[in-house]
Amino acid sequence: MFSEIGQLIFDNEAVAKTSDFTMGLEIEMQRVDENGNFSQEPYPAAAGNEQTNPWITNDFLETMSEVVTPPAAHALDAMHYLFSINNALRSALSPGELLWPLSMPPRLPKDKSAIPLAKMGPEKEAYLKEWVKRHGFSAGTPCGAHINLSIDPHVFELVLDQMGDQFKSKVELQNYLYAKVAQGFLRYRWVITYLFGASPIAEANYFKSGEGPKKPIRSIRQSSHGFGNPFTGDYTNVQRYVDRIEKGVADGKLISDYEFHGAVRFKGNSHLKELxxxxxxxxxxxxLDLDPSSSVGIRTNTLRFIRLLASYFIMSPALNPDEVQKVIARSDKMNEAVSEEHPNDVSKYQANARAFLQSLEMYANRIQLGPEYQEELQDLQDRVENPLTTPSAKLLTHIKDGSLTDYALNRAKRYQQSALQSIRPFKGFENHAKLSANDLKHELFKGSWEPDKDKDQA
Incomplete structure (x- = not known):
């Protein structure tokens, strides 16, 4: 079950460190009015300056609000931050404004120019205009939940101490392990799409007439109908990842390296060439699609599952470098097939998903993870056996006249009312150009909650 590195970690009773990932969250949601149209209100002033506030900003559209959490040591810590900043955003909205809880946007106006692109400075605005020319307006509007994961430093220290002869430096080890984890997530992305896909239909005017799926599917956003550029990355190693993106820019397939929006991105240096x-x-x-059953777009159990996957990928044998591209290409095809299945149908890869989750359960048992992980795995195994329990299938029961607008607005209003009833909503963004992570923690919680010591991510 374990690779040489995994066995070393296991033998030194350091397995817990492989699940102690520092985690940061970025959650996008569209601002809408009470009728389910894109909001015409300006960026909420009480949320601070959209160009300088690192914790509440915009992405693609002025209406696409993005909540960003500082890195936290545990899933619950990350969720504490997320709920608090999400509440701060909600309290800053204009009367009648709501946050749309679905990944696919609300109905689009026929005149797309009525919705302004994000005002993030001349350089970013020029990039967005060029992006729309190349890919169209609709493709930039889906929202998602992004998770930033960094490996506990103790893992690097242990491996370097015991296997230093196999790695020239800590950087080489970092690049190796992160690439290995990335390959794992890409290899099993189709499982994540099946378990958490939640974008079965698009609202009016998203697709041009005659385009798009003819029936509900598991995840429009995770399919070829979803966001962005079809450009594929090379995850064999970090150098090939960089070379592939730079060639894409040189060949005109990418506007800049920023445009590479693969399912996984390597982060660490703003200058890609130096990575x-x-x-x-x-x-x-x-x-991950937004989870509309949560006011913040994601659930704690989902974060625990992602942590479990990352730990499993660290401990498991690596792919042969010569096989990486081929395996990921096959997995991309599997993801496309799964994303386009009807949400109520048993997946054609059910047996594969069952076997993978069983392997995860064996791993969780062997490293003696807590009952919360076991419960989550049992719930996900139920989803594999019964597709009606998946998020996308549950959404089908709320479709009226080919739309999820009524469902989305009911959820959005409930979440907004709950946030406005918060005992002490945070009002501090408008008075601060840029709060540090430590200042934010102090201002948000005033000693009522103390996360584990924050770790730097970048």
Whole structure:
């Protein structure tokens, strides 16, 4: 079950460190009015300056609000931050404004120019205009939940201490382990799409007439109908990842390296070319639809599952470098097939998903994870056996006249009312150009809650 590194970690009773990932969250949601139309209100002033506030900002559209949490040591800590900042955003909204809880946007106006692109400075605005020219307006509007994961430093220290002869430096080890984890997530992305896909239909005017799926599917956003550029990355190692993106820019397939929005991104240096030398600091996972059953778009149990997957990938044998591209290409095809299945149908890869979750359960048992992980795995195994229990299938029961607008608005209003009843909503963003993570923690919680010591991610 374990690789050489995994066995070393296991033998030194350091397995817990492989699940102690520092985790940061980025959750996008569209601002809408009470009728389910894109909001015409300006960026909420009480949320601070959209160009300088790192915790509440915009992405693609002025109406696409993005809540960003500081890195936290545990899933619950990350969720504490997320709920508090999400509440701060909600309390800053204009009367009648709501946050749309679905990944796919509300109905689009026929005149797309009525919705302004994000005002994030001349350089970013020029990039967005070029992006729309290349890909169309609709493709930039889906929202998602992004997870930033960084490996506990103790893992690097242990491996370097015991296997230093196999790695020239800590940076080389970092790049190796992060690439290995990224390959694992890409290899089993289709499982995540099946278990958490929640974008079965698109609202009016998203697709041009005659385009798009003819029936509900598991996840429009995770399919080829969803967000962005079809450009594929090379995850064999960090240098090939960088070379592939730079070639895409040189060939005109990418506007800039920023445009690469693969399901996983290597993060660590703002200058992509320097990444192999300075090292990956964390992974950005971009493969989750918003969970509309949560006011903040994601659940704690989902974060625990992602942590479990990352730990499993660290401990398991790596792919042969010569096989990486082929395996990921096959997995991309599996993801496309799963994403386009009808949500009520048993997946054609049910047996594969069952076997993978059983392997995860054996791993969780062997490393003696707590009951919360066992319960989550049992719930996910139920989803594999009964597709009607998946998020996308549950959404089908709320479709009226080909739309989820009524469901989304009911949820949005309930979540907004709950947030406005908060005992002490945070009002501090409008008075601060840029709060540090420590200042934010102090201002948000005033000593009522103390997360584990924050760790830097970038």
């Amino acid at each position: 192999p030398k300075t090292g990956i600091n964390y992974l950005e996972l971009r493969m």
